[in-house]
Amino acid sequence: MMLISIIIPFYNSARYISRCLNSLLCQDLSNVEILCVDDGSTDNSSSIISNMIEQWNMSQHVHLVKLNHNSGVAHARNVGINTAKGDYVIFIDSDDYVSPDYIAVLKDAVIESEPDALIFNYLELKKNGEQILKTTECEPSSQKLIEGLLLNKFHSGLWNKLFKRSLYVDYHITFPEKYKIFEDKAAIFKLLYYSNKIRIIDSTLYFYDRSNENSITSSNKYKSLIGPSVGALSVIEEFFADKQISWDLKDAMLANKLFISGFIYLFGDNSDIKKHRSFLTRIPNRVIFKLGNVPFYYRLAVFFSQNHMSVFTKCLKLLYQSIKGIK
Numbered sequence: 001m002m003l004i005s006i007i008i009p010f011y012n013s014a015r016y017i018s019r020c021l022n023s024l025l026c027q028d029l030s031n032v033e034i035l036c037v038d039d040g041s042t043d044n045s046s047s048i049i050s051n052m053i054e055q056w057n058m059s060q061h062v063h064l065v066k067l068n069h070n071s072g073v074a075h076a077r078n079v080g081i082n083t084a085k086g087d088y089v090i091f092i093d094s095d096d097y098v099s100p101d102y103i104a105v106l107k108d109a110v111i112e113s114e115p116d117a118l119i120f121n122y123l124e125l126k127k128n129g130e131q132i133l134k135t136t137e138c139e140p141s142s143q144k145l146i147e148g149l150l151l152n153k154f155h156s157g158l159w160n161k162l163f164k165r166s167l168y169v170d171y172h173i174t175f176p177e178k179y180k181i182f183e184d185k186a187a188i189f190k191l192l193y194y195s196n197k198i199r200i201i202d203s204t205l206y207f208y209d210r211s212n213e214n215s216i217t218s219s220n221k222y223k224s225l226i227g228p229s230v231g232a233l234s235v236i237e238e239f240f241a242d243k244q245i246s247w248d249l250k251d252a253m254l255a256n257k258l259f260i261s262g263f264i265y266l267f268g269d270n271s272d273i274k275k276h277r278s279f280l281t282r283i284p285n286r287v288i289f290k291l292g293n294v295p296f297y298y299r300l301a302v303f304f305s306q307n308h309m310s311v312f313t314k315c316l317k318l319l320y321q322s323i324k325g326i327k
Contacts, residue, residue: 001031002110004103005086005165009076010094011039014048016212021052021062023097029061032103036062037080040070045094074175074183077158081168089165091158095209102205106162109201116195118162119145122155122206129211133204134160140198143249146189150236150252152259152293156185160206163191170194181225182232189236222267222326229260230279255292258283262298265305266317267326282306 006024010017017036024034038046046066053062065083067076081089088110092098109118119140124132134155138148148154167173173190175183192198233256240249261280264272273280283306288299297320304312 001107002087002114003085004032004088004090004106004110004162005080005084006032006034006090006092007037007077007080007084008034008092008094009037009039009073009080010041010045011070011073011076012041012043012045013094014041014043014045016095016209017045017048018052020092020094020097021049023100024092024103025052025056025058025062027100027103029058029103031107032061033084033086034058034062035080035083036064037076037083038064038066039073039076040067072177072180072183074177074179077175077183078177081165081174084165086165088162089168090162092206093157093159093208095212096159097207097209099205099207101203105201105203105205109199110162113197113199115162115197115199116164116167117192117198119198119200120160120206121202121204122160122208123204125207125209125211127211134208135202136200138200140200142192142195142198143246145192145198147249147252149185149189149192150249150256151291152256155208156182156188157208158184158188159208161188161191163195167191167194176231176235179228179231182228186232186235190239193239222263223269223272226260226264226268226272226276229263230276233257233260234279251287251291254283254287255294257281258287258302259292259294259298261305262294262301265301265313266297266320280305 008020036049046064049064053059065079067079077091109115119136121133121135124134126132136154138144138153149156171190171194173187175187179186237253261283264276264280283302288303297316301313301316304316
């Protein structure tokens with residue numbers, strides 16, 4: 001039986017970590033290792049985990065890895081991959097949790113087909129109590145999934161995707177540590193690219209809890225996402241620069257650039273536009289008004305900006321931020 005490594009990076013997660021770990025410890029952990037990677041927490045998260053390991057008598061299955069200081073989730077992920085011994089690897093966010101049959105379904109799928117990648121459904125939990133089932137509506141092929149990722153058809157999160165650890169090792173895939181967010185997007189497309197056998201199963205195994213997100217919105221919060229989003233797409237474009245790719249994939253990259261460009265125009269300022277001038281290349285109208293899961297305001301912002309109608313862009317920006325309640 002192949003070993004599955006479950007990696008839980010965390011930082012100051014005392015409020016949620018017991019729920020996350022409890023959802024795993026009540027399952028059959030044979031041929032499973034759980035690596036809890038503490039990214040320099042200053043609260044009692046690690047103590048909670050240590051006590052749970054002792055109470056459940058799970059020291060042979062659950063291991064706590066403590067880092068000396070907070071270096072960001074990308075570094076914690078890389079440490080987890082380097083520490084893992086499993087044939088397969090999957091991540092769980094510490095404020096989320098899994099279904100009671102999570103491990104059993106993963107084991108069965110691995111035994112049955114030994115895929116390079118396995119993707120499953122998840123349930124998104126909103127702050128207002130709404131629950132949204134998220135499925136992957138793409139063909140189980142590398143190119144179609146990468147296109148879907150770039151077209152914002154499905155989440156780039158690693159928590160509903162199981163990969164062979166050999167993909168990380170053989171192709172030297174790591175998470176870029178200079179990014180505090182979107183580090184998953186900058187790596188997952190490579191994992192999909194090198195996966196020859198991909199399986200998508202219609203099982204809801206993960207609970208993506210967004211109810212704990214900070215409700216306070218500010219222009220600075222959105223502005224801070226600009227650099228990492230540009231960086232993640234730049235990694236993707238650089239990777240495919242010397243490769244033969246389809247027109248569909250090229251258009252998908254343009255659609256993702258459209259999304260990020262719209263984000264820059266709506267949430268950035270003149271310094272952001274100047275800084276990312278080389279990124280803000282002209283996008284064809286056929287992409288602006290047709291491709292990708294892109295908000296209409298983003299599309300209009302790009303159209304106005306690249307057609308020298310900056311006054312309309314400014315008005316759109318004020319209107320959109322007012323509607324979103326952004327201060």
